[in-house]
Amino acid sequence: MYEVLERKELAPVTKEFKVYAPRVARKAKAGQFVIVRAKETGERIPLTIADYDPQEGWITLVFQEVGKTTKLLGTFKEGDRLASVTGPLGNPTEIKHYGTVVCVGGGVGIAPVYPIARALKEAGNYIISIIGARNKELLIWEDKIRSVSDEVIVCTDDGSYGRKALVTQPLKELLESGRHVDIIWAIGPAIMMKFCSLTTKPFGVKTIVSLNPIMVDGTGMCGACRVEVGGETKFTCVDGPEFDGHLVDWDLLMARQRLYLEQEKQALELFEKGQ
Structure with missing residues (x-):
């Protein structure tokens, strides 16, 4: 159980695992997360479900190596098994037809934005995605985001790819342009979600964030x-x-x-x- 079926290095410190977890995959919905233990005696960490297949029984987890447990997870190879994967946990994203939806993903937060954007697109919404990272090397899942979006804006802090800007800049420009936006999702580091929320508040557009x-x-x-x-x-x-x-x-x-x-x-x- 909980075998690492596939392992990808998306960036120098960002890994993608496809994990065999059939009971989780059968119940998973966009916006939910799991609690993972790498070892029996290890700490429990929350990771958002970035993708899932109920028929094949796998879920995708994307994480950055920043602490002990994520560094330990980064040493796992295909065929290794996680001690436990508990979930799906949390309330799923409220998916319905809103109209025009903006999905903002920053850094590793681009991954959990993907299943939300996909589900919203399947519900008939027009999806404008804004994704950003510190540099081109750290930008992940652009192809996946494009596959579920009607428009995509890519930003990097240093200008090495796409626009040289923080994600809040094109977000503000979009709202200032007068285009109607019904709702916004923003997922990424806490500081990024804070400033996305501060950017959208004067325009009165509801902005949903995901807190871990x-x-x-x-x-x-x-x-x-x-x-x-x-x-x-x-x-x-x-x-x-x-x-x-x-x-x-x-x-x-x-x-x-x-x-x-x-x-x-x-x-x-x-x-x-x-x-």
């Missing part, structure tokens, strides 16, 4: 993933992971993400020393 903060059990029991949304405490694992970005307390969210930086640094250093 600190999670432990993923079922609402531990409370580690709590966030403030509209002045109320929510648990991203059971109330989300998608929320209205205009209502999220971004400063509190990002402060919570920094709570365990020192412990995460120590764990990574010990892992790299082979301890």
Whole structure:
């Protein structure tokens, strides 16, 4: 169970795994996530389901090697098995016919945008996708995004590919142009989702973000993933992971993400020393 069927290196620190998880694949929907353990004694980390096939029984996970567990996952080869893949968890994306939808993906967040854009396209929406990364080397899944979009705008921070811009720039230009946009999805680093939400708020266009903060059990029991949304405490694992970005307390969210930086640094250093 949970065998790595395929392994791809999308970028120097970004990996794509196709994992055999038939029970998860049968139930998976766009916007949901799984909790993964690489080893029996390892930590539990949330990864959004980037693709899935209920008939063949696989799901696709895309991750960046930034900490101990993702570095460990990066050593897995085809044929290796994950200790556990729990899910699908969280509420799926609300898929219906909205009209014109903008899907914004930043960095590794481009991958979870893909199944959402695909499902929205299948529901008859006109899809405008804006994707961005720090440079061309880190840009992933452009071909997949193009396959489910009517228009695509590509940005890189350094201008090495596409427009030299942050994703918020073409997003703002699109809204300023007067074109009607019914709803927006924005997925990526917290800082990127925060500024996408700040960009769209003056225009009154609802902006949905996907939050994967600190999670432990993923079922609402531990409370580690709590966030403030509209002045109320929510648990991203059971109330989300998608929320209205205009209502999220971004400063509190990002402060919570920094709570365990020192412990995460120590764990990574010990892992790299082979301890």
